[in-house]
Amino acid sequence: MKVAVIQMSPVFLDKKASWQKLKALILEAIGEGASVITWAETLLPGYPVWMGMTDSARWNQPEQKRAYSTYVREAVSLDGPIVTEMREIASEHEIMLMGGILEAGISSVYCTLLTIGFEGEILGRHRKIKTTYDERLIWADGDIEGLRTYDTPEGKIGGLNCWENWIPLARAALHQEGEMIHVAVWPGSYSLTKDITRFMAMEGRSWILSACGVYRGEDFGHLSLDDFPMRDEMLKAGGLYSGGSMIVGPTGEIIAGPLPDYDEGILYADVYKRTVVEERQNFDYSGHYSRPDLLTLTRK
Structure with a gap:
């Protein structure tokens, strides 16, 4: 099964223009035969990068x-035109879309990892369970409704937002559901993601799709004061977030990426359930290498 990781810079604070840019890359990935397509954290309409740079x-x-x-x-509203068009594309081309949006709530907003299935259905929305540092001035905390996995032809897929990937219990919750392909979405920094991405692959003997964004100071010029x-x-x-997207295999080897700093583009790889099963012969921390009689994870 071919997967694609999109690395791009949004049209900052313009969800419609950002979606048009993302849609073109999704269609390009479809043309290359990708069945699962991912992109960065809150790419629509962009990560609140200004928070760490101003008097926030x-x-x-x-x-x-x-x-x-x-x-x-x-x-972005889940019942609005952007998500509707995502669902139409997924249904028409029989693909899965899994990427970051700023989700509109009643009045608050959420950092959401949205998953749309092969038939165009919204399979889940995972709202970031704990926002990070200055993100707490912008995003509301999420829940565990979307902390789950979904079926693909090559094993179950799940995902986490940014620093959630550093929370062992969050990763363990997905492993308990049989995750074999993991989507990790980030604002975009290879120095931040390179070690944890390879570690997660080796820990879970899983495929890791690490999707990052690109942000530069010059990208703010279209905005009004x-x-x-x-x-x-x-x-x-100047440069803010340089990208760093990559695809890593179950033994920790980098299969695709990272792209050069600040480049936009698409990474591809073929992922196989059989490879995961082979590597889990010697280590399966939610299976034969676990002791549920001694240590368990409880959801609340």
Whole structure:
């Protein structure tokens, strides 16, 4: 089964334009025969990269409030036109889509890993269970409703958002459900992801699809100061997140990627259930190498 990892820069704070860009790459990956296609954390409409670069934590700061309101405006509704079009593409081409969106709630927003199945159905939405550092000023905490796996022809697939991949119990929850292919979505930094990606592959004897974004200061130029008061400050920021997407096999070998820093493109690999089974002969930490009579994971 061919899988694809898309690495791209969003049209920041413009979900419609970002979707058009992402859609073109999805269709390109379909043309190359990909059956499962992934992309980075909250790529639609972008990761809140400005939070670590501006005066984001100051209480009652008007510029931050304005940027936040623009960000919330650009959140993606699960019953809206973008997700509807994703579902149509998945159904028409019999593919699975699994990638990051900023999900619109009633008033709050969530860092969501959305999974759309081969028949175009929404299989699940995994809202990040614990937002990281300054993300807590933007995103609401999620839940474990979407912390599960889904069937593919080459084994069960699951996924986690960014630093959730560093939470052993979150990884274990997916392994308990038989995960063989793992999607890890990030804002984009090879230095941040290279070690944990290979570790997860070796730990789980699993295929790892690590999807990263690309962010540069110059990408903020299209925004108005009314929508994004920190625009000029961000334009001077230079390189922010350089990418680092890769696909890693069950023994920890890098199969595809990483792309050169700040490049956009698509990585491909063929993944096989049989390879996972072979590698789990000597280590299967949710199977024969576990002791559920001594150690168990309990969901709440």
